[in-house]
Amino acid sequence: MRVPPPGVVLVLAVGCAPSSADLTPLLAAGQADSAEYAPFVGDSSLELRGQAFLTTRAGEVKLAAGQLVTLDPVTTYSRRWFRGLGVDLARFAVPPPDPRFANARRTRNADTEGKFHFTRLRPGAYLVRSSVIWLAAAPDSGQEGGVVAAVVTVREGNDESVILSRPYPADSAAVFGIEIVSDSSLSTRKHRVLARISGGSCETASELPARRDLIHQAARKRADAVAHVACRKRGLSLSRGCLTRIECSGDAIAWP
Numbered sequence: 001m002r003v004p005p006p007g008v009v010l011v012l013a014v015g016c017a018p019s020s021a022d023l024t025p026l027l028a029a030g031q032a033d034s035a036e037y038a039p040f041v042g043d044s045s046l047e048l049r050g051q052a053f054l055t056t057r058a059g060e061v062k063l064a065a066g067q068l069v070t071l072d073p074v075t076t077y078s079r080r081w082f083r084g085l086g087v088d089l090a091r092f093a094v095p096p097p098d099p100r101f102a103n104a105r106r107t108r109n110a111d112t113e114g115k116f117h118f119t120r121l122r123p124g125a126y127l128v129r130s131s132v133i134w135l136a137a138a139p140d141s142g143q144e145g146g147v148v149a150a151v152v153t154v155r156e157g158n159d160e161s162v163i164l165s166r167p168y169p170a171d172s173a174a175v176f177g178i179e180i181v182s183d184s185s186l187s188t189r190k191h192r193v194l195a196r197i198s199g200g201s202c203e204t205a206s207e208l209p210a211r212r213d214l215i216h217q218a219a220r221k222r223a224d225a226v227a228h229v230a231c232r233k234r235g236l237s238l239s240r241g242c243l244t245r246i247e248c249s250g251d252a253i254a255w256p
Contacts, residue, residue: 032077032098040073040104043120046154052114052130052164054145062145063114064130064164068093071106071118074125074151076255080224082127083177087147087168092131125153130164149176178215180250181225191253194221198249200234202242207231210246223252 048071052064072078077098085091096102108116110130129149136144148164168176181189199213210231218226229250235243 032100033075034100036075036077037073037100037104039124040122042122044122046121046123046156046160048118048121048126048128048152048154048160048162050116050128050152050162050164052110052116052132052148054132054148054165054167062132062134063112064110064132064148065112065114067110067114067130067132069108069110069116069128069130071108071121072096072101072127073104074127075101076224077101078127079177079179082129082149083173083219086127086129086149087173089131089133089145089147092147121154123154123156125151127151128162128164132167147173175212175215175219178218178223179225180211180215180229181227181253183228186227186253190256191225191227192256194223194252194254196249197221197226197252198247200245200247202245204233204244204246207246207248210248214248214250218250218252221252222254224255225253226250227253 050069052067052069054062056062072081078101081096081101085094096105106118106121108118110116114130114132116130127149128151129147131145131147133143133145136142146167146169148166149168150162150164150166152160152162154160197214197217199210199215199217201209201213203209211229214226214229227250229248231246231248234245234247
């Protein structure tokens with residue numbers, strides 16, 4: 001069994017994503033785009049192996065032994081679904097509401113070590129997830145755990161594998177479901193602008209933390225993506241507690 005690196009800590013208790021009810025109308029049958037699912041239709045020769053587990057605060061490894069593992073193509077619809085329903089443990093095994101989504105889904109049950117193996121896959125990006133659940137020790141004696149998930153790109157000529165060890169509560173699931181899109185890709189897709197948003201970070205070695213904050217702001221607007229992103233360094237910001245700061249701005253957008 002592969003043991004996770006030190007410092008991976010469980011921070012999630014079992015619960016339902018609060019946005020599930022709000023997202024249900026958006027996930028009604030007929031919302032998925034057939035063109036996005038077309039590259040994943042049919043069988044090919046590619047494979048994906050992996051293992052799912054979580055590590056408690058005490059450093060104990062909990063395996064997803066016997067748990068259901070789902071594999072879904074990454075599309076606009078699947079991102080939206082994961083944001084609203086994908087981390088809801090109460091509905092983990094409920095079939096996807098759209099027939100295109102349902103037909104493209106692959107499922108397996110993990111073995112006793114939380115390992116799984118998918119075969120006959122077509123190339124592309126996939127969302128793979130499972131659940132890790134156990135009973136807490138006394139005096140709590142309640143159920144603990146959560147949904148673990150990752151995105152993996154399956155390619156020709158590569159032996160693909162993935163480790164699922166990151167728990168996703170509802171707020172981080174919302175962020176996961178949002179992408180930053182280029183101006184060129186946006187020109188070919190119908191969309192609507194929800195709001196102009198901004199985000200920032202005191203970390204100046206990279207724009208990545210500021211872009212992550214921008215995505216968090218987009219999640220609050222229930223956006224599907226962020227477009228027209230521009231970042232720049234700013235000077236002293238006493239209110240933010242940093243000498244220099246990177247700020248990013250962009251448009252929070254939604255797909256039809």
